[in-house]
Amino acid sequence: MSTHDLYTIPAGLSTWNVDMAGTSKFTWEYDDGRDRMLALYQKGKDKQWDSVRRIDWGLEVDPYDVLGIPDTTIAIHGTPLWERMDERQRKDVRLHGAAWQFSQFLHGEQGAMICSARIVESVPDLDSKFYAATQTMDEARHAETYARFLQEKVGLAYPINEHLKALLDSTLTDSRWDMPYLGMQVLIEGLALAAFGVMRDITTKPLPKQILAYVMQDEARHVAFGRMALRDYYKELSETELREREDFVIEGCYLMRDRLRGRETWENLGLTKAEVDEAMQAVDESEYLRLFRSLLFSRIVPCVKDIGLWSPRLQQAYADMGVLEMAGQSLEALMKQDEEIAEKLDEARFAEEESERHTEVADTIALGSTG
Numbered sequence: 149m150s151t152h153d154l155y156t157i158p159a160g161l162s163t164w165n166v167d168m169a170g171t172s173k174f175t176w177e178y179d180d181g182r183d184r185m186l187a188l189y190q191k192g193k194d195k196q197w198d199s200v201r202r203i204d205w206g207l208e209v210d211p212y213d214v215l216g217i218p219d220t221t222i223a224i225h226g227t228p229l230w231e232r233m234d235e236r237q238r239k240d241v242r243l244h245g246a247a248w249q250f251s252q253f254l255h256g257e258q259g260a261m262i263c264s265a266r267i268v269e270s271v272p273d274l275d276s277k278f279y280a281a282t283q284t285m286d287e288a289r290h291a292e293t294y295a296r297f298l299q300e301k302v303g304l305a306y307p308i309n310e311h312l313k314a315l316l317d318s319t320l321t322d323s324r325w326d327m328p329y330l331g332m333q334v335l336i337e338g339l340a341l342a343a344f345g346v347m348r349d350i351t352t353k354p355l356p357k358q359i360l361a362y363v364m365q366d367e368a369r370h371v372a373f374g375r376m377a378l379r380d381y382y383k384e385l386s387e388t389e390l391r392e393r394e395d396f397v398i399e400g401c402y403l404m405r406d407r408l409r410g411r412e413t414w415e416n417l418g419l420t421k422a423e424v425d426e427a428m429q430a431v432d433e434s435e436y437l438r439l440f441r442s443l444l445f446s447r448i449v450p451c452v453k454d455i456g457l458w459s460p461r462l463q464q465a466y467a468d469m470g471v472l473e474m475a476g477q478s479l480e481a482l483m484k485q486d487e488e489i490a491e492k493l494d495e496a497r498f499a500e501e502e503s504e505r506h507t508e509v510a511d512t513i514a515l516g517s518t519g
């Protein structure tokens with residue numbers, strides 16, 4: 149089935165064309181590998197997985213309860229608007245919220261694939277090109293996985309959010325080679341990773357849990373790559389050049405915090421204009437969403453600090469957003485935990501299959517002895 153049949157708002161049948169700027173760079177030095185980068189490349193090759201095999205697609209998903217989380221996570225829960233809704237409308241709120249969220253993950257993964265392919269072309273050194281090539285494949289597998297999840301299990305999709313699209317656009321149209329890194333690897337991926345993490349940790353449903361945990365296992369490498377490449381490069385930049393990067397980061401962070409709020413889901417639920425405003429106000433005021441929005445910066449802030457964009461101006465911007473304390477988060481610890489969660493999930497699933505197999509064997513033996 150065409151995804152266009154699933155879009156609840158028409159997504160436009162044609163492709164979205166972003167003009168390319170900058171140059172593709174070849175290098176004839178095949179032996180200048182930085183050890184750390186090549187180790188990451190090796191890991192990128194070793195850790196490829198196939199969603200067709202690794203994910204248990206036979207698991208059922210209730211589209212009206214995709215993540216199996218309480219209604220208190222819904223922005224309008226407990227408001228007069230929620231109280232006025234009947235159960236059918238509330239079911240729609242749950243479905244559209246999940247469809248919107250996973251659709252943005254899907255479009256973001258396509259963006260990540262295109263940005264990493266761009267990095268293959270534009271980054272000057274060969275070891276970074278090698279690594280970005282494995283990431284391009286990772287992102288293709290992620291997009292494949294989310295697309296299948298939406299198509300087979302949720303049955304409803306949203307077009308890309310206009311603000312996410314604007315951020316992708318400014319990331320891709322910039323001719324400076326580090327901008328796709330900064331926009332995609334640090335900002336968009338950092339945000340996505342934090343959102344995946346919250347959902348992975350609160351979902352009670354096995355299929356989304358597998359998807360989120362396995363995708364996160366790869367994302368830890370992507371963040372490591374962005375940090376490694378930018379940390380070295382930003383040491384060489386002038387004051388003015390660094391300031392431009394900081395402006396980009398500040399603007400991008402405000403945009404992600406204030407604009408990526410899914411107004412379109414409420415507009416699409418048949419609410420009146422006043423009710424949409426009421427819902428958006430609830431989005432602003434919801435205790436859960438406030439916590440969620442500040443958690444979204446748990447990966448970005450320490451990363452920005454780490455790559456050397458840490459002027460008083462930038463720190464002030466994060467203080468104004470109320471997320472400056474996130475700078476104390478240890479990215480290493482978070483990423484190590486992401487890997488362990490995915491590995492533990494594998495172990496648990498394997499142990500379960502193993503014990504099912506044992507029971508089956510025991511049953512067969514028992515059957516044989518009584519027969």
Ligand SMILES: [Fe+2]
Binds near residue numbers: 257260287363
């Ligand atoms: Fe990804």
Ligand SMILES: [Fe+2]
Binds near residue numbers: 260287366
């Ligand atoms: Fe990624």
